[in-house]
Amino acid sequence: MKLGEWIGLISILATFYILWSIRAILLLVFMAVVFAIALNSLARRLQQSGIPRRFAIPTVLSITFLLITLFFLGVVPPFVEQFSLLIDLIIDASRKLPETLAQLETYLPDQLRFPELNEFLDWVTSPDSAVLDVFNNFFSFFNSSLRVLLQVLLVMILSLMFLGNPSTYRNSLLRLIPSFYRRRADGILQDCEIALCNWMGGIVLNSVFIFSLSFVGLALLGIKLVLAHALIAGVLNFIPNVGPSLSVIFPATVALISPEPWKIVPVIIWYVIIQQIESYWLTPTVMARQISLPPAFTLIAQICFATIFGFLGLVLALPLAVVAKIWLQELLVKDVLDHWEIPDFRPWKPALAGIPEDTDPLLEETKLSQTITPSPNETNSPTKE
Structure with missing residues (x-):
C-alpha cells in the first residue's frame, strides 16, 4: 500500500473510533x-x-x-x-x-x-x-x-x-457524501424523514389508545393508582415487544398485594386483550404507511441497539431499525447488489431442485406473483399463461 492509502485507512479507523466513543x-x-x-x-x-x-x-x-x-x-x-x-x-x-x-x-x-x-x-x-x-x-x-x-x-x-x-x-x-451520489442520498434522506414521521404519529396514537384502555379497565376493576399504571403502559408502548410485557407487572403486583388478590387474573386478561387489539387492529390500521419490519428483525434490532447504546437504544430501536433498513435497501441492495453482475458466475445450483439452471429465483418469483395477481388494468378474464 502507498503512503496515501495508509493515511486514508488510518483516518477511517480513527473516524470509527471517535464515533464509537461518542x-x-x-x-x-x-x-x-x-x-x-x-x-x-x-x-x-x-x-x-x-x-x-x-x-x-x-x-x-x-x-x-x-x-x-x-x-x-x-x-x-x-x-x-x-x-x-x-x-x-x-x-x-x-x-x-x-x-x-x-x-x-x-x-x-x-x-x-x-x-x-x-x-x-x-x-x-x-x-x-x-x-x-x-x-x-x-x-x-x-x-x-x-x-x-x-x-x-x-x-x-x-x-x-x-x-x-x-x-x-x-x-x-x-x-x-461524494458529489455523484448526493442527489440519490437526498432522496434516501427524504424517505427516512417520511418513515420517521409515520412512526412518530403512529406510536403516539397507539400510546394514547393503550393509556385510555388501561385507565378505563383498571378503574372499573378498582385497582389502586390507576393514573400511574395507565401512564406507564402508554410510555412503555414506545418499546416494542418488551414494553407491553413490562407494563402489566405494576398493576398485577398491586392487585396481588391488595385485599382482593384474585383481581390479578382479570388485570392480566385485560392487558392481554388490549395488546391483542393493538397488535392485530390498531397497529395495522394506524401504521399502514409505515415501513413494516418482520418481528424477528425488530427483536434483533432491539438486542443490538440495547447492547450498543443501553436503555435509550432499546427505546429508539424501532426508528433506528427503520432508518437502517431504508439505507440498506436503497444503498446496498438497489444501488449495489442489484447491479452487481459477474460474467459466468453461478453460485446457486437450481438444477438440484429440478429447476433449469438459467433460472433466476427472484425473477421467477416476481413473474409468478405477477401471474397470480392481475394488475388493475386487467379485466376479470382468465390469467394468461
Whole structure:
C-alpha cells in the first residue's frame, strides 16, 4: 500500500473510533432529529394552509410548549404522587415476600413438596437473598434524575436548532457524501424523514389508545393508582415487544398485594386483550404507511441497539431499525447488489431442485406473483399463461 492509502485507512479507523466513543451523544442527536422532523412536519402542514413559515414555526412551538406545560401541571404531579406510593407498595410487598411464600407453601399438596422446592423457598426467603435485594433496589436508577434532565434539555435545544434552519444541517450532511451520489442520498434522506414521521404519529396514537384502555379497565376493576399504571403502559408502548410485557407487572403486583388478590387474573386478561387489539387492529390500521419490519428483525434490532447504546437504544430501536433498513435497501441492495453482475458466475445450483439452471429465483418469483395477481388494468378474464 502507498503512503496515501495508509493515511486514508488510518483516518477511517480513527473516524470509527471517535464515533464509537461518542455513540451516546450521537443517539441523543438522533432523538433530537426525530423530534425536529415531527415538529417540522406540523409546520409544513400549516404552510400548506397558507401560513408563512416564519409564522408556522412559532405557532408549532407555542402549541408544543402549551401542551408540555399542561402535561407537567395537570398530569405529572398526581403521577409522581401515585408512582411514589407504587414504589412503597412494591417495597413493602418485597419485605413481606418470605411470609407470603411460607403461607403459599402450606397450601401445596404433598406431591409438590419436593426438597428442591424447599431449598429454593429457603433461599428466596433468607434475609441475604439476592431476590429481595433486586426488589428493594429496583428503582435505584432514579437517582440519576439530574443526568436524565440534562439529556432531555440537550435534546430539546438541539431540536429547536434543527427546526430553525433544517436545510443548512441537511446540506452540511450531504457535503460529506461524494458529489455523484448526493442527489440519490437526498432522496434516501427524504424517505427516512417520511418513515420517521409515520412512526412518530403512529406510536403516539397507539400510546394514547393503550393509556385510555388501561385507565378505563383498571378503574372499573378498582385497582389502586390507576393514573400511574395507565401512564406507564402508554410510555412503555414506545418499546416494542418488551414494553407491553413490562407494563402489566405494576398493576398485577398491586392487585396481588391488595385485599382482593384474585383481581390479578382479570388485570392480566385485560392487558392481554388490549395488546391483542393493538397488535392485530390498531397497529395495522394506524401504521399502514409505515415501513413494516418482520418481528424477528425488530427483536434483533432491539438486542443490538440495547447492547450498543443501553436503555435509550432499546427505546429508539424501532426508528433506528427503520432508518437502517431504508439505507440498506436503497444503498446496498438497489444501488449495489442489484447491479452487481459477474460474467459466468453461478453460485446457486437450481438444477438440484429440478429447476433449469438459467433460472433466476427472484425473477421467477416476481413473474409468478405477477401471474397470480392481475394488475388493475386487467379485466376479470382468465390469467394468461
